Amino acid sequence: MSDEPLILSASCSNKPGIVAAVSKAIFDMGGDIADLQQFDDHGTGQFFSRVVFSGATAPIGAQKARDLLAPVLAPFDMTWSLRARNERRRVLIMVSRFDHCLADLLYRWHMGELNMEIAGIVSNYPRDIYPNLAFGDIPFHHLPISKETKAEQEAKLLDIVKSGNVDLVVLARYMQILSEEMTEHLAGRCINIHHSFLPGFKGAKPYHQAHERGVKLIGATAHYVTSDLDEGPIIEQDIERVSHRDTAEELVRKGRDIERRVLARAVRAHLEDRVLMNGMRTIVFPE
DSSP states (O other), X not given: OOSOOEEEEEEEEOOTTHHHHHHHHHHHTTEXXXXXXXXXXXTTTEEEEEEEXXXXXXXXXXXXXXXXXXXXXXXXXXXXEEEETTOOEEEEEEEOSOOHHHHHHHHHHHTTOSOEEEEEEEESSOGGGOTTOOOTTXXXXXXXXXXXXXXHHHHHHHHHXXXXXXXXXXXXXXXXXXXXXXXXXTTTSEEEEXXXXXXXXXSSOHHHHHHHHTOXXXXXXXXXXXXXXXXXXXXXXXEEEOOTTOOHHHHHHHHHHHHHHHHHHHHHHHHTTXXXXXXXXXEEOOO
C-alpha cells in the first residue's frame, strides 16, 4: 500500500455484477482492496457495500478515484461516497446539564480514538457549569432556550452549522427538542443518545421510574435524529442487567456508563463510514 486508504460506501438496488464491476474498476486504476464488506437485504432488494482500498504501487487520490469510479457506478444507479480515511469530519457537540457523554467524547478525541475535528460545543447552559472539562480553544456557544427564544436560537444554531462547515452534529445529552425544520436540515448527520427501557419511560427521571417498576434491564440507544422524537434509525444499542438490589441512584450511574459507550460507538461508526441508511433502518458494518 503506497498511500492513505480510500473508503467507498455504496448502496443501490441489488443486481448481478456489482461487486465484479467495482473490484475491476479499482484494479484498473491500480488499486488494491484491503477490506470489502457487503450486505444484500432480501426484504427490500437493496445492496450495500463498504470497500477500503489503496494504490498498489502509486498513490491514487480521492478525486482521481471518484472520476474513475463514476462511469462504472452510474449504470447501477448507485448512491455512493468516497473519501480518504484520514480525512477528518467536523463535529459539533451539543450538550445540556449532564456532561458525562461530552466528557467521554472529549477524552476519546484527545486520545485519538475518534478521527474528527471538534468544530464547537453548543449548550443551553453557560460554560462555567462544566468546571471540570478542559475545552481549550474549542469554540463554545451558549444558546439558552425558552419558548420565546427557541426559533431565534435555532437560527443561530443553523448559522453555526453552516459557517463551521459541520459534517456531523452529536446530541450528547442535549435535552432540547429540535424543530422539524432543523431535523430535516440535519437528516443523516445528527446523532442522539437516550435511555431505552422495556417498558419505555418518558419524561423526568426515567431511571427513577424504572426503579419503581422493578426493571431487570437498563440500556441506551444511539440513533439518527428525525422529526419523530427518539424514533430515528438506530445505529447502536447496549444493555446491562440490574436487580432489586440496585437503588435509583445506582441505575443512574450505570445508565451514564451505558450512554457513554453507546454514543461513542455510534459516532465512531459514522466517522468511519460504516453506517449506511436503509429506509428507517441502518446497515452498520463491523470494524
